[in-house]
Amino acid sequence: MRRAGGSAPTISQVALEAGVSPATVSRAFSRPNMLSPETVEKVHAVAARLGYETNVVARALSTGRHRNIAIVVPDIANPFFPPLIRAAQARAGEDGFSVFLGDSDENADREDTLISQFAPQTAGFVLASSRLSEDRITAHFARRPIVLINRDIARLPRVLIDGSRGVEAAVDHLADLGHRRIAYISGPAGSWSNQRRRRAVREATRRQNMELFVIQSRAPTYEAGSEAAGPLCSTTATAAIAFDDLVAQGLIAGLASRGLGVPDQISVVGCDNVLAERMYPQLTSISGHAEEAGKIAVDILLRMLESHEARDIRYVIDTELTLRSTTSKPGHRRSAKPSP
Amino acid sequence: MRRAGGSAPTISQVALEAGVSPATVSRAFSRPNMLSPETVEKVHAVAARLGYETNVVARALSTGRHRNIAIVVPDIANPFFPPLIRAAQARAGEDGFSVFLGDSDENADREDTLISQFAPQTAGFVLASSRLSEDRITAHFARRPIVLINRDIARLPRVLIDGSRGVEAAVDHLADLGHRRIAYISGPAGSWSNQRRRRAVREATRRQNMELFVIQSRAPTYEAGSEAAGPLCSTTATAAIAFDDLVAQGLIAGLASRGLGVPDQISVVGCDNVLAERMYPQLTSISGHAEEAGKIAVDILLRMLESHEARDIRYVIDTELTLRSTTSKPGHRRSAKPSP
DNA sequence: TTGAAAGCGCTAACAG
DNA sequence: CTGTTAGCGCTTTCAA
Numbered sequence: 001m002r003r004a005g006g007s008a009p010t011i012s013q014v015a016l017e018a019g020v021s022p023a024t025v026s027r028a029f030s031r032p033n034m035l036s037p038e039t040v041e042k043v044h045a046v047a048a049r050l051g052y053e054t055n056v057v058a059r060a061l062s063t064g065r066h067r068n069i070a071i072v073v074p075d076i077a078n079p080f081f082p083p084l085i086r087a088a089q090a091r092a093g094e095d096g097f098s099v100f101l102g103d104s105d106e107n108a109d110r111e112d113t114l115i116s117q118f119a120p121q122t123a124g125f126v127l128a129s130s131r132l133s134e135d136r137i138t139a140h141f142a143r144r145p146i147v148l149i150n151r152d153i154a155r156l157p158r159v160l161i162d163g164s165r166g167v168e169a170a171v172d173h174l175a176d177l178g179h180r181r182i183a184y185i186s187g188p189a190g191s192w193s194n195q196r197r198r199r200a201v202r203e204a205t206r207r208q209n210m211e212l213f214v215i216q217s218r219a220p221t222y223e224a225g226s227e228a229a230g231p232l233c234s235t236t237a238t239a240a241i242a243f244d245d246l247v248a249q250g251l252i253a254g255l256a257s258r259g260l261g262v263p264d265q266i267s268v269v270g271c272d273n274v275l276a277e278r279m280y281p282q283l284t285s286i287s288g289h290a291e292e293a294g295k296i297a298v299d300i301l302l303r304m305l306e307s308h309e310a311r312d313i314r315y316v317i318d319t320e321l322t323l324r325s326t327t328s329k330p331g332h333r334r335s336a337k338p339s340p
Numbered sequence: 341m342r343r344a345g346g347s348a349p350t351i352s353q354v355a356l357e358a359g360v361s362p363a364t365v366s367r368a369f370s371r372p373n374m375l376s377p378e379t380v381e382k383v384h385a386v387a388a389r390l391g392y393e394t395n396v397v398a399r400a401l402s403t404g405r406h407r408n409i410a411i412v413v414p415d416i417a418n419p420f421f422p423p424l425i426r427a428a429q430a431r432a433g434e435d436g437f438s439v440f441l442g443d444s445d446e447n448a449d450r451e452d453t454l455i456s457q458f459a460p461q462t463a464g465f466v467l468a469s470s471r472l473s474e475d476r477i478t479a480h481f482a483r484r485p486i487v488l489i490n491r492d493i494a495r496l497p498r499v500l501i502d503g504s505r506g507v508e509a510a511v512d513h514l515a516d517l518g519h520r521r522i523a524y525i526s527g528p529a530g531s532w533s534n535q536r537r538r539r540a541v542r543e544a545t546r547r548q549n550m551e552l553f554v555i556q557s558r559a560p561t562y563e564a565g566s567e568a569a570g571p572l573c574s575t576t577a578t579a580a581i582a583f584d585d586l587v588a589q590g591l592i593a594g595l596a597s598r599g600l601g602v603p604d605q606i607s608v609v610g611c612d613n614v615l616a617e618r619m620y621p622q623l624t625s626i627s628g629h630a631e632e633a634g635k636i637a638v639d640i641l642l643r644m645l646e647s648h649e650a651r652d653i654r655y656v657i658d659t660e661l662t663l664r665s666t667t668s669k670p671g672h673r674r675s676a677k678p679s680p
Numbered sequence: 681t682t683g684a685a686a687g688c689g690c691t692a693a694c695a696g
Numbered sequence: 697c698t699g700t701t702a703g704c705g706c707t708t709t710c711a712a
Contacts, residue, residue: 026691039697054690057460060397063704076425079422082422085441085443099440100440101441117436120394120395121397121438249618256620278590280596280620351707362705363684364682376682394705395705398688400688
């Protein structure tokens with residue numbers, strides 16, 4: 001395809017036209033105050049007339065600095081991430097940074113590939129809910145600044161949405177309602193959020209002298225949540241805390257198809273608060289603060305890029321429980337089979 | 341920040357280590373069949389050992405080709421787009437392309453800025469539901485290949501999800517149920533999809549001799565949908581077709597808060613089929629095929645980049661209606677006020 | 681089949 | 697304040 005106007009004007013063409021050296025043109029843009037005002041003006045005028053725009057690729061090669069960052073997530077379609085991505089993108093845009101987006105499809109190798117692919121044209125990374133091993137993350141960090149979201153690795157900058165408090169509150173709330181046996185529908189094994197939440201459930205139930213059933217879901221998806229309804233039914237749990245809202249949503253549907261109503265027969269609590277308000281019945285859920293996490297992560301990353309040093313930041317975002325309509329007193333389970 | 345291990349290995353380092361010239365290393369990757377098999381193997385081995393990866397920035401500067409594309413959407417958080425983005429990204433990844441993501445926040449100027457910002461390091465664009473004027477799109481197209489999604493501009497490559505058929509089916513379905521007055525909850529004025537759908541509703545209702553109320557929603561969001569419940573209530577419509585599932589979801593909630601049940605008192609149909617199945621009650625909706633659109637768009641774009649010519653492609657994806665639980669015979673509207 | 685050498689467009693010492 | 701020069705890492709003629 002022939003593109004109109006041929007190739008873009010270069011710095012040398014502007015220089016020639018303006019009767020100065022290429023270096024002067026360069027400086028007119030990057031360090032105007034190093035030049036006499038008239039020169040700057042003259043150069044700018046010529047540049048504007050020629051439609052000159054600095055070639056970021058050339059500059060990147062020359063300086064090793066590119067105004068690009070990349071953000072990698074396990075699954076764009078998981079509703080937790082879009083708000084995070086949007087906030088991150090908006091924050092990056094404020095500083096004139098462009099952002100690459102990578103979807104690892106919940107797959108560590110794919111994530112690795114994406115990072116390597118982006119690296120040469122990327123100043124730094126935001127890795128959200130990374131599925132990579134600590135080793136691999138550290139290895140990448142040795143080459144490029146990285147800010148982690150929901151992954152807690154010492155000495156790496158990270159922003160963590162800590163579900164503990166919210167989960168505690170949820171367990172207490174359930175206990176107050178009279179529940180004695182609850183289930184945790186667990187998320188991906190490699191997920192820090194999941195580990196954190198699971199541990200919090202375990203501790204809180206122990207403290208409350210409640211019985212806990214842990215049910216592993218295949219993935220953090222609606223479908224997996226729906227499938228988890230089966231295993232849940234074969235326990236005697238009267239309430240469930242799901243890894244996230246998506247799983248909770250699936251779970252509720254799965255329960256419904258088994259004739260179990262929420263909250264009448266089983267209470268359900270979600271996490272991330274991302275679908276909760278829009279569901280019917282509205283889901284009692286633990287706050288997510290995804291936008292904040294995205295914004296803060298980019299904040300930190302940009303600051304690192306500027307200062308050229310990595311500080312051991314561990315930014316923790318606290319969570320709380322929002323009560324809605326999917327929890328109530330333990331109901332009667334018509335079809336519950338007693339556990340062994 | 342001092343990065344361990346210094347900078348990434350270069351082609352020359354590999355060359356030195358392998359006892360060949362830089363040119364040979366380059367060819368070992370880009371044109372292996374130009375070299376003797378042994379040389380290729382040797383180079384690859386050394387490269388792997390050193391962890392060499394080709395620096396795409398340098399290559400881009402040298403060749404003028406960068407393996408980047410950008411995809412720009414009005415709102416990442418609108419559930420229609422994530423699947424589209426994911427599919428696009430996956431398709432691009434197959435060919436080793438990285439993708440920039442831009443969120444225009446439903447704002448034409450912002451969209452313009454994003455495109456200009458990406459352009460210097462981008463081979464081409466996918467513009468989904470662009471809010472830009474035709475002029476501006478054409479102007480950008482003069483510099484870089486663009487594929488449009490859901491925007492119908494003659495002579496530009498575009499993939500269109502045409503809601504007409506689905507909307508027709510929805511109106512017919514509603515007519516069959518006995519509805520005589522229906523409302524269309526309209527989306528963004530600049531949206532091709534919206535224009536298309538609105539026109540289809542208008543024609544189908546005329547054909548069916550139904551009365552049509554058009555209600556403008558502020559934006560394609562849950563909140564706007566919810567707000568639209570008010571205006572809807574002040575009509576005598578017994579059914580509504582919403583611009584998309586998100587608006588439908590909000591609408592149903594807004595209706596509920598006014599004591600109006602769906603489908604008992606009002607029937608509701610969504611579009612895009614992206615939330616529908618997971619809602620309660622499950623939403624009757626018109627299919628969206630967002631993934632297909634994303635994949636095809638990138639397909640076309642990559643083909644353009646390869647062949648260096650723009651063909652006037654107009655790829656239309658048809659839609660159909662999926663019946664679920666939010667439509668039924670016209671009910672009794674307790675609180676309906678007659679329209680003037 | 682391989683190497684030498686000349687750039688791609690820009691930036692960054694170093695001089696002047 | 698401004699020009700000269702030497703690359704950044706890769707590709708690509710042109711020779712050998």
